Amino acid sequence: MAAQGFRLVRTTRMMYEFERCAPSEYEYRVEFIAGKSPGQAQEYRRFLEEMGYRTFTKNINLNYSIGKVTWRPWAKGAGQIATYPGSYNRELLIVKRRKVGKPFELHTDPEDIVRYYQSLRNAYLFNGVFWALGLLLNFFVNIPMAANILLGIFVVFYLVPAIFYTLAIHRVNQDRKIYE
Amino acid sequence: MRDHVRGGALTETTFFVLLALYRPNHGYGIMQFIEQETHGRLSLGAGTLYGAINALLKKGWIAPYDEEQDSRKKLYLITGEGRKVAEKELKRLNSLCETARRIIEGSGEGE
Numbered sequence: 001m002a003a004q005g006f007r008l009v010r011t012t013r014m015m016y017e018f019e020r021c022a023p024s025e026y027e028y029r030v031e032f033i034a035g036k037s038p039g040q041a042q043e044y045r046r047f048l049e050e051m052g053y054r055t056f057t058k059n060i061n062l063n064y065s066i067g068k069v070t071w072r073p074w075a076k077g078a079g080q081i082a083t084y085p086g087s088y089n090r091e092l093l094i095v096k097r098r099k100v101g102k103p104f105e106l107h108t109d110p111e112d113i114v115r116y117y118q119s120l121r122n123a124y125l126f127n128g129v130f131w132a133l134g135l136l137l138n139f140f141v142n143i144p145m146a147a148n149i150l151l152g153i154f155v156v157f158y159l160v161p162a163i164f165y166t167l168a169i170h171r172v173n174q175d176r177k178i179y180e
Numbered sequence: 181m182r183d184h185v186r187g188g189a190l191t192e193t194t195f196f197v198l199l200a201l202y203r204p205n206h207g208y209g210i211m212q213f214i215e216q217e218t219h220g221r222l223s224l225g226a227g228t229l230y231g232a233i234n235a236l237l238k239k240g241w242i243a244p245y246d247e248e249q250d251s252r253k254k255l256y257l258i259t260g261e262g263r264k265v266a267e268k269e270l271k272r273l274n275s276l277c278e279t280a281r282r283i284i285e286g287s288g289e290g291e
Contacts, residue, residue, distance in 0.1 A: 031227065044227075044230060047207055047226070047230045047233075047254075048226055048230075050206065050207055050208065050252070050253050050254065051207050051208050051211070051226045052208060053226065095226075102223065103223065105225040106225045106226055106227035106228070107225045107227045107228050108223065108224055108225035108228045109191065109193050109224070109225075109228040109231075109232070111191070112225075112227065112228040112231050112232075115231070116227070180191055180192055
């Protein structure tokens with residue numbers, strides 16, 4: 001969209017709103033912030049806006065419950081409880097910046113990259129293990145094969161990225177033994 | 181951010197953030213300082229800088245600088261403890277450089 005001359009101006013639960021601009025005038029990065037508490041997320045957004053970036057939040061699920069409360073065991077501290085209104089439906093942070101020719105990365109320090117990858121890996125891993133346990137339990141009860149196949153798809157869907165990020169963390173950690 | 185208590189070595193990011201805060205500075209100013217001082221070699225991502233600032237605030241090596249309450253941007257300044265840490269790091273680096281110079285630059289003498 002950016003290359004075609006559109007810039008993001010608003011996000012809603014089911015919509016992205018764009019306005020016309022010069023092609024490739026803006027660039028974007030997306031960050032997974034579901035592990036942050038609403039206060040932490042707000043503070044982070046304030047910091048990024050101070051740096052001259054524009055930020056938008058986006059939901060990762062499509063859920064219209066009001067008063068939703070969910071537990072995120074893979075998150076840390078206050079980020080473990082996500083509520084709507086609050087941090088639920090604001091799992092992704094879209095960061096927009098005017099293209100200036102310099103690289104645009106939010107995480108550059110190897111230690112920080114590892115920490116960020118761990119938050120992604122843990123979320124995928126928890127969900128993968130959760131569905132895998134469900135699949136395992138199904139061996140003890142009479143469940144149609146179609147349901148098991150669906151569960152199996154969920155397991156693969158979550159565990160493949162978990163493995164990918166585990167390997168990525170390992171690679172960065174190997175480099176950290178020599179380079180900072 | 182690693183504690184570095186054992187080896188006492190700071191990461192380059194930590195050391196540069198401390199140096200950038202010998203004068204009151206805000207996030208964008210810290211980023212610019214580092215880019216200028218390293219001639220663009222080191223360019224910190226905003227997420228990494230945010231993590232570094234928070235870790236240093238927790239350690240008490242930097243503190244919010246409140247004189248400009250009206251300023252929209254949050255300012256930070258190095259603390260006394262932060263200065264001690266930076267000075268110690270300077271000594272460590274000097275000692276490392278001395279060893280490196282002796283070995284690397286002195287290695288051609290015998291040839």
